[in-house]
Amino acid sequence: MGELRLMKGNEAIAEAAIRAGCDGYFGYPITPQSEVMEYLMMEKPYERTGMVVLQAESEVASINMLYGGAGTGKMVMTSSSSPGISLMQEGISYMAGAELPALLVNIVRGGPGLGTIQPSQADYFQSVKGGGHGDYRLIVLAPASVQEMSDFVKLGFDLSFKYRTPALILSDGAIGQMMEKVELFDPIPRRTEEQLIQQCPWASTGKPKNRDHNIITSLDLDPAGQERVNLKLQAKYKVMEEKEVLYETIQAEDAEYLFIAFGLSARICQKSIDLARAKGIKVGLFRPITLYPFPVKEIAAISKKVKGILVVEMNAGQMIEDVRLAAGCAIKIEHYGRFGGIIPNPDEVVKALEQKIIGG
Amino acid sequence: MVEQFAKLDIRKDENIVYKRTDLLVDRPLSYCPGCGHGTVHRIIMETLEEMSIQDKTIGVSPVGCSVLAYDFMNIDMLGAAHGRAPALATAIKRMWPDRFVFTYQGDGDLAAIGTAETIHACNRGEHFTMIFINNGIYGMTGGQMAPTTLPNMRSSTSPYGRDVETMGFPLKMTELIAQLPGTYYVTRQAVHTPAGVRKTKKAIRKAFENQKNKTGISFVEVVSNCNSGWKMTPVQSNKWMEENMFPFYPLGDIKVDGKLVETKATAAKE
Amino acid sequence: MAKIKGDIVVNVERCKGCEICIAACPFSVIAMAKDVNSKGYHYAIKVNDECTGCVNCAVICPDGVITVYRAKVAAE
Numbered sequence: 001m002g003e004l005r006l007m008k009g010n011e012a013i014a015e016a017a018i019r020a021g022c023d024g025y026f027g028y029p030i031t032p033q034s035e036v037m038e039y040l041m042m043e044k045p046y047e048r049t050g051m052v053v054l055q056a057e058s059e060v061a062s063i064n065m066l067y068g069g070a071g072t073g074k075m076v077m078t079s080s081s082s083p084g085i086s087l088m089q090e091g092i093s094y095m096a097g098a099e100l101p102a103l104l105v106n107i108v109r110g111g112p113g114l115g116t117i118q119p120s121q122a123d124y125f126q127s128v129k130g131g132g133h134g135d136y137r138l139i140v141l142a143p144a145s146v147q148e149m150s151d152f153v154k155l156g157f158d159l160s161f162k163y164r165t166p167a168l169i170l171s172d173g174a175i176g177q178m179m180e181k182v183e184l185f186d187p188i189p190r191r192t193e194e195q196l197i198q199q200c201p202w203a204s205t206g207k208p209k210n211r212d213h214n215i216i217t218s219l220d221l222d223p224a225g226q227e228r229v230n231l232k233l234q235a236k237y238k239v240m241e242e243k244e245v246l247y248e249t250i251q252a253e254d255a256e257y258l259f260i261a262f263g264l265s266a267r268i269c270q271k272s273i274d275l276a277r278a279k280g281i282k283v284g285l286f287r288p289i290t291l292y293p294f295p296v297k298e299i300a301a302i303s304k305k306v307k308g309i310l311v312v313e314m315n316a317g318q319m320i321e322d323v324r325l326a327a328g329c330a331i332k333i334e335h336y337g338r339f340g341g342i343i344p345n346p347d348e349v350v351k352a353l354e355q356k357i358i359g360g
Numbered sequence: 361m362v363e364q365f366a367k368l369d370i371r372k373d374e375n376i377v378y379k380r381t382d383l384l385v386d387r388p389l390s391y392c393p394g395c396g397h398g399t400v401h402r403i404i405m406e407t408l409e410e411m412s413i414q415d416k417t418i419g420v421s422p423v424g425c426s427v428l429a430y431d432f433m434n435i436d437m438l439g440a441a442h443g444r445a446p447a448l449a450t451a452i453k454r455m456w457p458d459r460f461v462f463t464y465q466g467d468g469d470l471a472a473i474g475t476a477e478t479i480h481a482c483n484r485g486e487h488f489t490m491i492f493i494n495n496g497i498y499g500m501t502g503g504q505m506a507p508t509t510l511p512n513m514r515s516s517t518s519p520y521g522r523d524v525e526t527m528g529f530p531l532k533m534t535e536l537i538a539q540l541p542g543t544y545y546v547t548r549q550a551v552h553t554p555a556g557v558r559k560t561k562k563a564i565r566k567a568f569e570n571q572k573n574k575t576g577i578s579f580v581e582v583v584s585n586c587n588s589g590w591k592m593t594p595v596q597s598n599k600w601m602e603e604n605m606f607p608f609y610p611l612g613d614i615k616v617d618g619k620l621v622e623t624k625a626t627a628a629k630e
Numbered sequence: 631m632a633k634i635k636g637d638i639v640v641n642v643e644r645c646k647g648c649e650i651c652i653a654a655c656p657f658s659v660i661a662m663a664k665d666v667n668s669k670g671y672h673y674a675i676k677v678n679d680e681c682t683g684c685v686n687c688a689v690i691c692p693d694g695v696i697t698v699y700r701a702k703v704a705a706e
Contacts, residue, residue, distance in 0.1 A: 024455050057477070074451075205436060215439070370637050377698050379697040598650070
């Protein structure tokens, strides 16, 4: 069993980064995620593992530092919150285009605009539909606990290197700030220069005599070449859709109705299940863990076994679009959401189930 | 056409005193005829060759005319988003401290959209080299006004000349960053004459040598021509540059070994 | 008595005819050919035997198309 600690979600992200063998963190302060960099600066990972931690002048600089580091094969990450992630979109698009691995963390706060510093899930569209320009996808992981904040750092790095594409942990201000017990994984040593060059033969690490020069770019001015780049990306995404879908079901075996929710909303729905079942309503939960690749087949299958689905999100109805596309029109699928930083309570979720799905 | 004057046959390998370096990829440069970019590309590559650091160098190219610099320089490179080269180079140098890292940027890239990245990389005293090509115009997009466009100078977005009342003043980024404690060597050169090319190459060599001692930013501005954007012949553009650009962007060292050099401009102030 | 002689070879296909080498040559050795290369550029040619191999033309050439030779030869 790994080391147990009581930690904030943001701290768990930072500790997991050090333990995952991360080479560099580049960030800019923004509430509610500033503890990530604060923890790293306090921990001095440059002494523990040699990891670089740098406070950049902006989120624009942070993401481009990631591009630079990732382009040399280094394991790099940043974290921010919604407005900061919006600022990074150009760089994220470049990284997807140049096929660079990196880990991004969005501790979402309410928007639009400066919005609020309270938790929200309103960045779903931005995370899974692209966010920046061009046809690209991110691997999007949605943790629902502080434990998963830690675990998904390692998973996110693994997937991003496996597919040479940026991975995003889509969390929120509540999971970032709340404290829970975490079982930390054992530290993985940072790769040596030789290991890095072996793992990333494409990286710009300095051209030896025995290979061509490596170029990291997202530019191809020839339309045929640029189409090939796009087709390559799409082929990669197709493999991800087939192989990397993660989800969880809770009390879904005998369920007549279903909640579908990710992250914090899924935590709330677990309590709502208990309340509803106490009233005799057989409801279960389907929780997508990878928001991209989205569990399309799994939702299509489970929707055939239930009478109705309530999609619970801390936004005005974003993931419900993907649920409807997956499940089709055979059953009733409605949305319940609070936004602007308000977390729905389990009672109102049950009431929404009764009114919108069962009674509706 | 047959050359009629090559009577003496001295064209033997042992008599070669100058040939294109192999560190330039064997393909035609994409630049306009007479453009200084090609010259600067070549002398950077010659410098790396002379220092034998091809395998230890990582370059960052910008967005602008030199966006394809990585196609011509036979070293590992990364193409940055517009203005962000110093951010890339910061991360690269911090995680590969024994590599020689440089950015190659134009004036729109370095002094407009990338102002924050430029100033903060300089202010943090990152240990890489910045090569800044200043031709006073956005060449690639078709000759628009740049932050460095001279007062009253015409461009496609200042067709009646840059009116400083409404369009602001040209930005002397090099003098500006020389004031920052993180810069160690700051110089302005030009490649319009053979002597200028030799001096610029010396400056570039010094800028790369400084990386061995981790002294902070070494910054080489090269005032360059844009004959297409300026709508002149290459030879005219070099003359115009001397007459118009140099009075505003005077050549010479601005900061050497971490100390500001007293120039005519600074002496006059005191 | 030995004399220093120079010679240049222009990579005709890569020359863009910018004429900067002409301005840089101290002995007016270079001119533009009347012919054009496959890209349509007039290219630099050597028009007399005054070259000393000073390399100015090669140093200034933006496209790096000039190779310079220099040797001591017996005086005529």
